[in-house]
Amino acid sequence: MKTAALRHFLDLDVLETGTLRRILDMGAAFKAKRPLGGDAKPLAGKTLAMIFEKPSTRTRVSFEVGIRQLGGEAVILSHLDTQLGRGESIGDTARVLSRYCDAIMLRTNRADNLAELVRHATVPVINGLTDLSHPCQVMADVMTIEERKGDIAGKVVAWTGDGNNVAASWIHAAKRFAFELRLACPEPLRPHADVLAWAKREGARIQLLTDPDAAVRGADAVVTDTWVSMDQEGTARDNREKRHNLLAPYRVDERLMGLAKQDAIFLHCLPAHRGEEVTASVIDGAQSAVWDEAENRLHVQKGILAWCMA
Ligand code: CP
Ligand code: NVA
Numbered sequence: 001m002k003t004a005a006l007r008h009f010l011d012l013d014v015l016e017t018g019t020l021r022r023i024l025d026m027g028a029a030f031k032a033k034r035p036l037g038g039d040a041k042p043l044a045g046k047t048l049a050m051i052f053e054k055p056s057t058r059t060r061v062s063f064e065v066g067i068r069q070l071g072g073e074a075v076i077l078s079h080l081d082t083q084l085g086r087g088e089s090i091g092d093t094a095r096v097l098s099r100y101c102d103a104i105m106l107r108t109n110r111a112d113n114l115a116e117l118v119r120h121a122t123v124p125v126i127n128g129l130t131d132l133s134h135p136c137q138v139m140a141d142v143m144t145i146e147e148r149k150g151d152i153a154g155k156v157v158a159w160t161g162d163g164n165n166v167a168a169s170w171i172h173a174a175k176r177f178a179f180e181l182r183l184a185c186p187e188p189l190r191p192h193a194d195v196l197a198w199a200k201r202e203g204a205r206i207q208l209l210t211d212p213d214a215a216v217r218g219a220d221a222v223v224t225d226t227w228v229s230m231d232q233e234g235t236a237r238d239n240r241e242k243r244h245n246l247l248a249p250y251r252v253d254e255r256l257m258g259l260a261k262q263d264a265i266f267l268h269c270l271p272a273h274r275g276e277e278v279t280a281s282v283i284d285g286a287q288s289a290v291w292d293e294a295e296n297r298l299h300v301q302k303g304i305l306a307w308c309m310a
Contacts, residue, residue, distance in 0.1 A: 007308045008118055009126045012135045012172035013198055019307070020176055024143055027296070027303030029071075035306075041071030042310045048072060049101040050128065051093075053079045053108045054230045056157050058270060059128050059136065062297040063105055067305055075101065087096035095119035104308050109231050124308040131165055131231040132192065136304060137269045138169040142177055142298040145221050145288050147296075148265050153178040158219035158260065160184045160212040161250045161277055162243070163191035166225045171195050175204035182207040186246040212250050219260040221266045224277045225254050244276070253279045257287060265289040 012020065027034045048067045052060065064074040079085050083092055094117045097104050106117055107128035118125045127135055145152050156179070159167050163185040171191060174181035185192065187210060190196070199206045209215050216222055227247045228240055257266060266278070266288045274280040283290060 005125045006122075008139055009124070009135065009203045009304050009308055010114065010118065011127060011133050012138065012169055012176050013175075013195075013202075013281055017176045020139065023303040023307050024139065024146075024300065025303070026306050027143060027299040027301075030302040030306075031296075031299040042213040042306050043067060043102075044071030045098065046102040046309050048074045048103050048105060048107040048305065048309070049077060049097045050074060051077045051079060051082075051107070052128075053083070053106075053113070053127075056107055056128070058294055058297050059105075059107060062301045063126075063128070063305070066298050066301040070302055071307060072102075072305075072309075081291075083207040090116040095122075098122040104303070113271045126304060126308060129165065131167045131229075132195075132270065133172070134166045135169045135172070136297065136301060137166055139304070140300040141170075141223070141267055141269070141293060142173055143296045143300055144293040145265065147292065148289060149220055149263070155220040156218060157184065157221045157223060158182045158184070158212075158215040159223050160215055160252060160256070161224040161247055162189050162227060162229070164189075164225060164229050165231075167191050168195045170223065171199050171204065171206060173231075174206055175199065178205075180207070181207040182209060182215040182219065184209045184212040184250060186210065186250070189243070189246060212256055215258055216259045219264055221265050222252055222257060222260050224250070225269055226271065226273055226276055240262045247277065251277055251279065252282050254281050254285075257282050257285075267269065267293050270294055 026036055067074050090113055098121050100166050103124045104121055105126040105128045106114055108114055108130050111130040111132040114127055114130050142152055159170055168191055170181055227243050266282055272278055272283055
């Protein structure tokens with residue numbers, strides 16, 4: 001039995017600003033241990049299934065700890081040790097898990113797999129990262145910027161590096177939270193044409209640049225990510241080398257960080273590769289907010305779970 005009212009957390013472009021704000025508010029309230037509605041264990045008796053097609057530290061642990069703290073349970077599944085690995089369809093898996101569990105989180109190599117899960121699930125589905133987006137991460141990033149610098153509306157966020165899945169969720173967030181996003185990416189590694197077209201249609205405040213200095217100058221936050229995302233790891237060695245060569249000028253070092261506002265913060269979703277996309281002096285330096293950012297995954301995840309499942 002499927003109802004139209006299932007609260008999927010799929011992408012920031014398909015959720016309204018009011019919903020995203022409510023999730024952030026709930027996350028902040030859980031962090032302050034003053035949950036909105038007063039119920040610290042709103043998910044007692046509920047179970048979240050999590051399917052991982054690729055590795056995870058933060059997403060896995062923050063969701064698992066988060067649901068436990070809210071009174072529920074998590075079941076962690078790898079596609080390798082379930083029948084998915086032997087060819088059982090995502091649709092059949094979705095139907096079965098929906099009979100046991102109250103929500104399903106998926107981390108997948110293909111956004112199509114997430115769409116297929118949603119088509120067949122009768123419980124809420126959460127996007128735990130695809131090749132195209134990483135909305136849970138960027139919600140935690142918005143929370144981190146607002147903790148340090150107040151309302152993100154009107155602020156300037158600079159992304160420098162690969163126009164990847166995390167960058168796509170930043171583009172969605174720029175529209176939803178009304179900030180200016182400057183992306184500096186090499187031409188061949190620009191964000192996906194679909195997300196750029198969406199931003200244009202929606203009138204998001206996006207500047208697409210190739211010069212990292214121009215993107216970072218005067219920014220409130222400087223953000224980067226790995227040069228080789230998980231869905232690119234299988235690519236040939238010469239392709240990896242090509243990516244490294246293209247992306248080297250986009251590394252966040254002290255010089256680049258020095259162009260941002262004096263009180264600018266540095267963000268990175270992690271895992272990081274010191275000496276590649278960011279120098280140790282920046283990620284381990286005074287302007288880095290990456291550990292708060294990682295912690296905020298837990299608080300935001302709780303907001304997402306409470307919104308989807310309560
Ligand atoms: N940032 C992030 O999603 O980390 P994991 O891959 O460890 O989950
Ligand atoms: N862009 C990275 C993010 C990891 C959390 C990847 O997809 O591997």
